[in-house]
Amino acid sequence: MAEPPQSSARSIFGSLVLIAVVIAGAAAAFAYTAGWFSPERLTPNKMVDALTPPTGVPLGHRRNHAKGICFTGVFEANGAGSALSHAQVFTRGQYPVLGRFNLGTADPNARDATVRVRGMGLRISTPDGQEWRSAMIDPPIFPMSTPQAFYELLLASASKDPDAMKTFAAAHPEFAAFGAWAKTAPWTGSYAEDQYNALNSFVFTDDSGAEHSVRWSFLPAAQPVSVSPDDLAKRGPDFLEQEITERVRGGPQRWTTVVTVANPGDPTADPSKAWPEDRRTVEVGTLTVQQIEPERDGPCRDINFDPTVLPSGIRTSDDPFPAARSSVYAKSYDLRTAEAKDYPRTATDAKP
Amino acid sequence: MTRGRQRFTPLQRLLHWLMAVCILAMLFIGVGMVSTVMPKYLTLVSIHKPLGIAILVLTLVRLGVRLRDGAPPLPADLPEPMKLAAQLSHYALYVLMIGMPLLGWGMLSAAAYPVVLYGGMRLPPILPQSDSLYTLLWNAHFYLAFVFFALVLSHVAAALFHALVRRDGVFDAMAPVPTHNEVAAAE
Numbered sequence: 001m002a003e004p005p006q007s008s009a010r011s012i013f014g015s016l017v018l019i020a021v022v023i024a025g026a027a028a029a030f031a032y033t034a035g036w037f038s039p040e041r042l043t044p045n046k047m048v049d050a051l052t053p054p055t056g057v058p059l060g061h062r063r064n065h066a067k068g069i070c071f072t073g074v075f076e077a078n079g080a081g082s083a084l085s086h087a088q089v090f091t092r093g094q095y096p097v098l099g100r101f102n103l104g105t106a107d108p109n110a111r112d113a114t115v116r117v118r119g120m121g122l123r124i125s126t127p128d129g130q131e132w133r134s135a136m137i138d139p140p141i142f143p144m145s146t147p148q149a150f151y152e153l154l155l156a157s158a159s160k161d162p163d164a165m166k167t168f169a170a171a172h173p174e175f176a177a178f179g180a181w182a183k184t185a186p187w188t189g190s191y192a193e194d195q196y197n198a199l200n201s202f203v204f205t206d207d208s209g210a211e212h213s214v215r216w217s218f219l220p221a222a223q224p225v226s227v228s229p230d231d232l233a234k235r236g237p238d239f240l241e242q243e244i245t246e247r248v249r250g251g252p253q254r255w256t257t258v259v260t261v262a263n264p265g266d267p268t269a270d271p272s273k274a275w276p277e278d279r280r281t282v283e284v285g286t287l288t289v290q291q292i293e294p295e296r297d298g299p300c301r302d303i304n305f306d307p308t309v310l311p312s313g314i315r316t317s318d319d320p321f322p323a324a325r326s327s328v329y330a331k332s333y334d335l336r337t338a339e340a341k342d343y344p345r346t347a348t349d350a351k352p
Numbered sequence: 353m354t355r356g357r358q359r360f361t362p363l364q365r366l367l368h369w370l371m372a373v374c375i376l377a378m379l380f381i382g383v384g385m386v387s388t389v390m391p392k393y394l395t396l397v398s399i400h401k402p403l404g405i406a407i408l409v410l411t412l413v414r415l416g417v418r419l420r421d422g423a424p425p426l427p428a429d430l431p432e433p434m435k436l437a438a439q440l441s442h443y444a445l446y447v448l449m450i451g452m453p454l455l456g457w458g459m460l461s462a463a464a465y466p467v468v469l470y471g472g473m474r475l476p477p478i479l480p481q482s483d484s485l486y487t488l489l490w491n492a493h494f495y496l497a498f499v500f501f502a503l504v505l506s507h508v509a510a511a512l513f514h515a516l517v518r519r520d521g522v523f524d525a526m527a528p529v530p531t532h533n534e535v536a537a538a539e
Contacts, residue, residue: 015516023509030501033380035387043387129474131466147389302483303464308394312472316394324389326397331386333463334490337483 042151044331047324050154053106060343061108063332065119065135068102069241070298073252073289075124081284084212084259085204087313088126090284097287098123100300101191101244104137112240113232116182120196120218121305122287130311133304135325136196136218139185142271143178147324174272186226189235191244192253192289193224199271200307200325201262201317213262213317215275218255218287245292255287269318297345304333359525361421367414369528374407375449379501401456402469408453411446427520438510441503448500452493454478459489 035041051063058066074094081090089095103110104117119137126132144150149172156168169175188194197217204212236242247253261280267273295301308316308326316322336343360368378400385396426435460467461477462485468474479485515523524530 012517015512018516019509019512022512023505026505026508030380030383033387034383041387042389044389047389128472129466130472302481306465309466316391318391320391323391323394327385327389327393334487337463338487338490340483340487 042148044327047147047151047154047328048331048335050151050158051106052158054158055107055109058106058108060336060339060341062102062336063328064106065102065104065121066106066108067110067112067115068100068119068121068295068300069244070293070295070300071097071099071101071244071248071289072291072293072299073097073099073287075257075285075287077285078283080282081204081259082207084206084214084261084282084284085313086207087132087204087311088128088130089124089132089311090313095124095126097289098125098299098303099289100295100303100305101240103240109237111233111237113229113235118191118194118196118240120191121300121303122218123303123305123309126311128311131309132311132314133306133309134198134216135305135307135329136198138194138196139178139181139199140197141177141181141274142199142321143175144172145174145270145272147320149174150324174270177272177274186224187229187232188224189227189232189239189243190222190225190247191240192222192247193220195219196255198307200319200321201268201271202310202319202322203315203317204259205313205315213266213268214259215262216257216259216284218257221254221256241294248289248292253289255289256283257285257287258282259284269320271319271321296343301345302337304329306330357424358521359424359527359530361417363417364414364421364423365526365528367410367417368526371407371410371414371449374403374410375500375504378403378407379497379504382497398468398470401460401467404453404456405469405475407449411449415446424525427518427522430520430522441507441510444503445507448496448503452496452500455489455493455496459486459493462486462489 031037035043048063062068073096075089075097076094077090077092079090079092081087084090100121102119102121103112103115104119105115117137117139119135121135122133124132144153153168153172153175156164159165161167169179195217198215201213201215204214206212232239244253259282260275261282262268262275263279266275266279293299306326306329307322310316359365381396381400381403385393385400388396426438430438457467457475458479461479462482464477464481466474467477479489511523511526514520
């Protein structure tokens, strides 16, 4: 109060400047954290945009593996997995399963014969309230080592530059193994004859607290019959969905669940690298698919097969993909649930 | 000076500053996690959920304490519009501190995501699975986060204005430790 008015005015001005600086600084830090100053940051939005097929945004559908069909069934654990993980899903017993057969394409109207990669989404629920979700595909290795490289693959394959893929393959030698599989691996005429692999590694924790790096696969009980792509192309656009519906109507279809345990030093962080053939494998149970339902009104429609939804006893490893997939699947889910009117349920259709 | 306290109680101040840290962390984690595909995404999400529930619980405790202990009066010479702004912004902050965690919890429920706090600790769903409900709650959670941050900024600006310009004891009432002003006033 004793200060002369001039000095007081100056100090008030200084205080106001200080307040403005504090607030602007906080706002800038917030914007930085949100990525507004980092256009190079790989965000879920960028990945989702890069997945957009030439046919346009698949409104109301998953942004990748957009075409699929729901199934329900059971997972019957034989108890052998309990040696590796204390998750309840491995204790001997039967647990309900919700799943989805799907095609590795962002186009929900793709012809089945045109899609090289097939997949299976899975949610196994246990009485303790926990869930094991997994989204697997049929190639034995993933095309790329890192989410960034996968993003660049999407950009290259969508590029109008005719040399884009050549340039990309030259810069990413790991892509060759997947390319070789895509060219040479036999095709089958049924979802039931394919093997589905969780190519990412995860960590199982057993009762003693010991940890085991693992990958898992679902091996079909049905004998795979090789069909040439040309013969498949002559079948209907949805032949896989029709075939699996009829096949399961005729009898449940089974897969054996096999967990492969890594040796120390195996590449757990890189799903583009297979582990040596001689690694220990443990059969932990059997998946039985009992009923097929169209996705439009099916129970898998509004489920995100986020591979990071895991029971305690299973956790993510140093593999960077599950985190990236989780963030991108979440974005895809946010988008498609908001677009439900573009993919109306049959029941909703009937209403005025 | 004879009626009422000039400062919030130590418990109220502890809750205020603890929650200030939690809420700021929460807002930064929120915008950070939705803008990355890196492994830190999972770490951030795994903090975001239990921290949100912690804020919800702390807010309920804080409301109880507030009802019990009350609050020091605003300075008598504070202009009416500023008094009104102070009251409304505090109501809004309380609504968001309770509403945001509930929106997040409801949103996860409507998407049939398990609500994992830590390890095997899970919360039950509070809503049935519904894509339209999910979209509504997701939008509310997302846009209200920016409203929340704007409110926090205006709260900080107002606090500094009281502390540095008006020097009217409003900041001192919630200051974590007794300030010079208050010590002087008490003498």
